[in-house]
Amino acid sequence: MKKLGFSKAAYWLxxxxxxxxxxxxxxxxxxxxxxxxxxxxxxxxxxxxxSASRESKSLWNSVANSVIIALSSASIATIIxxxxxxxxxxxxxxxxxxxxxxxxxxxxxxEIIIGVSVLxxxxxxxxxxxxxxxxxxxxxxxxxxxxxxxVGARLSEFDDSVLEAARDLGAKEHQVLLRVILPIASPxxxxxxxxxxxxSLEDFVVTQFVRGPNSETLPLYIxxxxxxxxxxxxxxxxxxxxxxxVVLVFSVRNLMKYFVKGT
Amino acid sequence: MKKQAGVWYxxxxxxxxxxxxxxxxxxxxxxxxxxxxxxxxxxxxxSLDGFAALGNPAxxxxxxxxxxxxxxxxxxxxxxxxxxxxxxxxxxxxLTLLVLxxxxxxxxxxxxxxxxxxxxxxxxxxxxxLRWTGLTQEPIQFLFNIGAVIIVHVYTYLPFAILPLYATxxKFDFGLLEAARDLGADHLTSLxxxxLPNIRGGIITAILFxxxxxxxxxxxxxxxxxxxxxxxxxxxxxxxxxxNNWPRASAIAVVLTLITSLxxxxxxxxxxxxxxxxxxxxxx
Numbered sequence: 374m375k376k377l378g379f380s381k382a383a384y385w386l387x388x389x390x391x392x393x394x395x396x397x398x399x400x401x402x403x404x405x406x407x408x409x410x411x412x413x414x415x416x417x418x419x420x421x422x423x424s425a426s427r428e429s430k431s432l433w434n435s436v437a438n439s440v441i442i443a444l445s446s447a448s449i450a451t452i453i454x455x456x457x458x459x460x461x462x463x464x465x466x467x468x469x470x471x472x473x474x475x476x477x478x479x480x481x482x483x484e485i486i487i488g489v490s491v492l493x494x495x496x497x498x499x500x501x502x503x504x505x506x507x508x509x510x511x512x513x514x515x516x517x518x519x520x521x522x523x524v525g526a527r528l529s530e531f532d533d534s535v536l537e538a539a540r541d542l543g544a545k546e547h548q549v550l551l552r553v554i555l556p557i558a559s560p561x562x563x564x565x566x567x568x569x570x571x572x573s574l575e576d577f578v579v580t581q582f583v584r585g586p587n588s589e590t591l592p593l594y595i596x597x598x599x600x601x602x603x604x605x606x607x608x609x610x611x612x613x614x615x616x617x618x619v620v621l622v623f624s625v626r627n628l629m630k631y632f633v634k635g636t
Numbered sequence: 637m638k639k640q641a642g643v644w645y646x647x648x649x650x651x652x653x654x655x656x657x658x659x660x661x662x663x664x665x666x667x668x669x670x671x672x673x674x675x676x677x678x679x680x681x682x683s684l685d686g687f688a689a690l691g692n693p694a695x696x697x698x699x700x701x702x703x704x705x706x707x708x709x710x711x712x713x714x715x716x717x718x719x720x721x722x723x724x725x726x727x728x729x730x731l732t733l734l735v736l737x738x739x740x741x742x743x744x745x746x747x748x749x750x751x752x753x754x755x756x757x758x759x760x761x762x763x764x765x766l767r768w769t770g771l772t773q774e775p776i777q778f779l780f781n782i783g784a785v786i787i788v789h790v791y792t793y794l795p796f797a798i799l800p801l802y803a804t805x806x807k808f809d810f811g812l813l814e815a816a817r818d819l820g821a822d823h824l825t826s827l828x829x830x831x832l833p834n835i836r837g838g839i840i841t842a843i844l845f846x847x848x849x850x851x852x853x854x855x856x857x858x859x860x861x862x863x864x865x866x867x868x869x870x871x872x873x874x875x876x877x878x879x880n881n882w883p884r885a886s887a888i889a890v891v892l893t894l895i896t897s898l899x900x901x902x903x904x905x906x907x908x909x910x911x912x913x914x915x916x917x918x919x920x
Binding site: 377379380381383384387391392393395397400401410411452454456457459460461464465466469472475476481482483484489490494498510513517546549575581582591592595596604608610611614615618619 | 648649652658659736737750791798872
């Protein structure tokens with residue numbers, strides 16, 4: 374065990390490397406002057422976040438857009454992805470290999486290719502104005518394979534004898550789906566949905582390509598501000614986001630525990 | 637009855653991947669061989685102009701820099717990730733240690749890049765510190781060069797390397813290391829000859845998870861790269877946006893896809909050869 378000295382040091386160095394820039398940012402979020410030269414303590418950037426200024430209004434507007442896109446794209450991706458994973462795992466159908474091969478394209482191709490291709494598609498074939506709708510489509514597309522991976526991983530823990538048993542006992546196909554498959558898959562569906570929400574909230578590259586006027590998401594807003602100035606409010610916001618995420622993750626964990634106990 | 641259900645369940649997915657994956661990617665291929673429209677977009681005339689300009693030195697330099705950044709960042713990421721994941725795999729409370737790796741990634745990606753700007757900028761933490769200790773009078777610009785791009789990439793992709801590495805090291809039978817040492821191998825030799833070959837699959841996956849996304853990376857080089865750190869992704873964004881030359885953007889996207897596919901092919905070949913050697917060893 375004494376041999377772990379080097380790797381232990383390496384691990385804690387890595388952790389400090391990962392936390393260091395965030396701690397620095399949190400430190401400057403209490404800076405009295407704008408910019409990253411510390412002049413004194415103040416909470417003015419936190420106050421600015423909640424002021425009635427135009428800036429903070431468009432910030433909260435982008436937060437709202439991000440949440441709307443994340444929840445709706447994750448819901449649709451979860452429905453399509455779950456049904457698809459169930460079909461691939463337990464059923465036969467003619468276009469199986471085609472669907473299997475194509476659905477994982479977004480996992481292996483760089484994000485920027487997905488962004489460009491959806492943009493060209495929207496601009497030339499559908500000829501629809503870019504905006505919330507094109508962002509929604511793009512987000513469903515790149516989160517879909519991750520939902521399928523999560524649900525698929527859960528389904529592979531079971532074999533199809535459970536389905537056969539249900540059918541032998543006279544269950545109709547829709548009953549097999551609703552009463553057997555979905556309950557079995559529910560932990561996978563849940564984690565797939567959470568993953569999709571996270572990926573959607575995080576995304577900048579794809580969204581940047583398929584955005585339109587009045588459809589700014591939080592990452593797009595942050596990008597715009599970082600390009601323009603040194604947005605001190607963003608550092609205050611990131612501190613609040615970290616706190617909110619930690620609270621959320623722990624309550625989701627407790628919620629999951631509750632559900633697992635419930636079943 | 638059973639067959640029909642499968643058709644119904646897979647139908648939405650079938651429609652989605654055809655409409656939103658296959659057709660759009662086909663469009664990119666098509667656009668790359670069309671000519672540029674007068675007011676943006678394309679004209680329905682075949683042309684290889686999009687690809688023609690890819691031979692010029694400026695573009696080749698961009699390809700070179702992209703490969704360099706991806707290569708150096710990947711090697712550094714793996715070198716940092718290996719000992720860290722080894723430590724996680726060998727300790728008892730590895731879940732806590734893993735969560736510690738992941739927590740910084742609950743912060744939005746752009747905020748993490750911004751945080752690095754707060755660290756490295758002309759007006760930033762390092763300069764603040766240097767001035768405060770009296771080491772420098774004039775601020776130094778640490779941003780807007782290849783080095784900054786590499787640091788932020790390593791930072792961003794570390795967990796993507798640590799997770800697969802941890803997963804394979806965790807399954808490794810550490811008794812083998814002790815056996816090697818009992819037979820007279822020193823610590824380093826036993827790690828090199830016993831551990832590394834056995835976790836090759838994890839290392840290859842970690843390389844794949846870092847190298848390929850970095851090839852197509854765009855936001856990091858855009859924010860901290862400046863002129864020197866200009867990558868293929870920036871080039872695509874430039875031709876789609878400001879330059880309004882969609883055939884050129886599509887051609888670059890095709891090149892990027894080809895480089896990526898090459899990387900994937902190497903991955904599958906390596907993986908297959910690894911499985912083969914494992915099987916051979918078992919047969920022996």
